[in-house]
Amino acid sequence: MRSQDIAKQPIGIFDSGVGGLTVYRALHERLPNERFVYLGDTARVPYGTKSLSTVERYALENSSFLASRGIKILVVACNTASALALPKIRAKIGIDVIGVIGPGARKAVTLTENEESPRVAVIATEATVSSNAYADSIHAASSTAEVFQSACPLFVPLAEENWVDEPETRSIAERYLKGVRDFDPQALVLGCTHYPILRDVIQKAVGADVALIDSGEATAEEVENLLKDKALANPDQISYNRERSLCDDLDHFYVTDAADRFARVAERFLGAVPTKLEAIEVYGKDELATRRKS
Amino acid sequence: MRSQDIAKQPIGIFDSGVGGLTVYRALHERLPNERFVYLGDTARVPYGTKSLSTVERYALENSSFLASRGIKILVVACNTASALALPKIRAKIGIDVIGVIGPGARKAVTLTENEESPRVAVIATEATVSSNAYADSIHAASSTAEVFQSACPLFVPLAEENWVDEPETRSIAERYLKGVRDFDPQALVLGCTHYPILRDVIQKAVGADVALIDSGEATAEEVENLLKDKALANPDQISYNRERSLCDDLDHFYVTDAADRFARVAERFLGAVPTKLEAIEVYGKDELATRRKS
Numbered sequence: 001m002r003s004q005d006i007a008k009q010p011i012g013i014f015d016s017g018v019g020g021l022t023v024y025r026a027l028h029e030r031l032p033n034e035r036f037v038y039l040g041d042t043a044r045v046p047y048g049t050k051s052l053s054t055v056e057r058y059a060l061e062n063s064s065f066l067a068s069r070g071i072k073i074l075v076v077a078c079n080t081a082s083a084l085a086l087p088k089i090r091a092k093i094g095i096d097v098i099g100v101i102g103p104g105a106r107k108a109v110t111l112t113e114n115e116e117s118p119r120v121a122v123i124a125t126e127a128t129v130s131s132n133a134y135a136d137s138i139h140a141a142s143s144t145a146e147v148f149q150s151a152c153p154l155f156v157p158l159a160e161e162n163w164v165d166e167p168e169t170r171s172i173a174e175r176y177l178k179g180v181r182d183f184d185p186q187a188l189v190l191g192c193t194h195y196p197i198l199r200d201v202i203q204k205a206v207g208a209d210v211a212l213i214d215s216g217e218a219t220a221e222e223v224e225n226l227l228k229d230k231a232l233a234n235p236d237q238i239s240y241n242r243e244r245s246l247c248d249d250l251d252h253f254y255v256t257d258a259a260d261r262f263a264r265v266a267e268r269f270l271g272a273v274p275t276k277l278e279a280i281e282v283y284g285k286d287e288l289a290t291r292r293k294s
Numbered sequence: 295m296r297s298q299d300i301a302k303q304p305i306g307i308f309d310s311g312v313g314g315l316t317v318y319r320a321l322h323e324r325l326p327n328e329r330f331v332y333l334g335d336t337a338r339v340p341y342g343t344k345s346l347s348t349v350e351r352y353a354l355e356n357s358s359f360l361a362s363r364g365i366k367i368l369v370v371a372c373n374t375a376s377a378l379a380l381p382k383i384r385a386k387i388g389i390d391v392i393g394v395i396g397p398g399a400r401k402a403v404t405l406t407e408n409e410e411s412p413r414v415a416v417i418a419t420e421a422t423v424s425s426n427a428y429a430d431s432i433h434a435a436s437s438t439a440e441v442f443q444s445a446c447p448l449f450v451p452l453a454e455e456n457w458v459d460e461p462e463t464r465s466i467a468e469r470y471l472k473g474v475r476d477f478d479p480q481a482l483v484l485g486c487t488h489y490p491i492l493r494d495v496i497q498k499a500v501g502a503d504v505a506l507i508d509s510g511e512a513t514a515e516e517v518e519n520l521l522k523d524k525a526l527a528n529p530d531q532i533s534y535n536r537e538r539s540l541c542d543d544l545d546h547f548y549v550t551d552a553a554d555r556f557a558r559v560a561e562r563f564l565g566a567v568p569t570k571l572e573a574i575e576v577y578g579k580d581e582l583a584t585r586r587k588s
Contacts, residue, residue, distance in 0.1 A: 042343075042344075043338070043344060043348050044337070044338055045343075049336075049339075049552060049555060050336070050337060050551050050552055051551050051552045051573075054337050054551045054552070126555075153451055153454070153455060154448070154451050154452070154455060156451075157447055157448050157450075157451045158448070160447070161447060161448060166469075167465065168462050168465050168466050168469070171461070171462050171465070172462050175460075175462070257344050257345050257348045258343065258344055258345045258348070261343060261420075279345075283577070
């Protein structure tokens, strides 16, 4: 395929479920001239409490499905899959793969590198915390940074209930984030795609002087740079010819189960319902496309 | 197989994950002379937010796996699978199958049948509530009972966090159960296997005069009667020869993922860690055993 044709392909995004919609939103806002194909693995959500080998298998099946749709790069929007499965995906798939952990970690280092003792806190799922992926990525970018990690399992169901300002949510945030406050970081990475939905309550609990880092936004910045570096930006001037909006008919959404529930939560998270939404199966699809890097 | 040999087989139990351990506990307490084989589908938990066809597929694969181990009856401990998949399982498997919905519903009717206007409330997952399975079962047993149903999605993660007496849990219970209090029932069915873990906080929120029904306990009663009726009680006098305890070496536990996490939550729920615990795969195992009813 000619590189011009590859650049016209959409960007693939997968997540364990609905949480990756916050990453989709960040990508869509930064790159309105691109088209997106999103896969939410709602039949097997959540990944955050599952084992390495299971998360790897699910991630490979999802990547394979998206590769078969024809995508120019793959964004792994799920923090758990980014923490556990990136090497396996990269080894199998012939296009660039960007996870959310590296960009979030590098952004945290950039924001704190002028501090005398840089301190970065990370909140994430049990599996992401146990993997140490954020701490490893932060230390790869800064050997002096101190890192504190904490799991906040109730934040995901609270976000899906849309309890963004309930007193119970505030109280749970105070409790979960006490360790973060004691650590007194300059930056706090929201290391789970659901957490930006609770951004305000998290900011209040840790104090206004802590910089919150949305890994999705950091990822969108790196994707923009990658498209420039590799001349993969879409040559069709779609955003000049028409107004783009979230979930419009240029973006295609797939789920592995319960499309109606996905649409309902998408409306809560994005204020919009996907125009194109299909339920599909990805089981056993780990024979990845063999298209080579451009 | 001779009926005597069939009676020596264990009782199979499956659940979407760890919640069914409360049903296992109720069965074990009532039937100390029986052996149990438990399967927790931890790779695909939770079922409560998934679609009918997906829950059916998972339930058939789980049932098939347990049937292949040699069991005399199958208890579907998962409320969602009991609500959605019982007909399919019964159509495929050649042994008696007992779900938790029917026993819980019948117990509620028994407890309220002398009331002038019997009112039963049910709390459960989104999928169980939407299925209307409890309301249908209650109305099948009593045409005059009024039924009120409500979903409490945060109760499952709160139970798994073991936040059984935290102020946030009490406050969330007050909020979720306001509709139940307004309905003023005589009985409240705990229609999700996780909810008995939060029994005390639920009782406080609805008031001491509401009878709480643990579907697991109601199911254990019906299993005991079935064993008597069909002469399937274990003829080996194991509980006379030794002290039984929860999770001892006569019971076998299987999970489809993350055995370490299962053991951790089992310890929280039961105060004991399974002696025999194995991680296995059940995918694609929907070719059910063809052993006929005894």
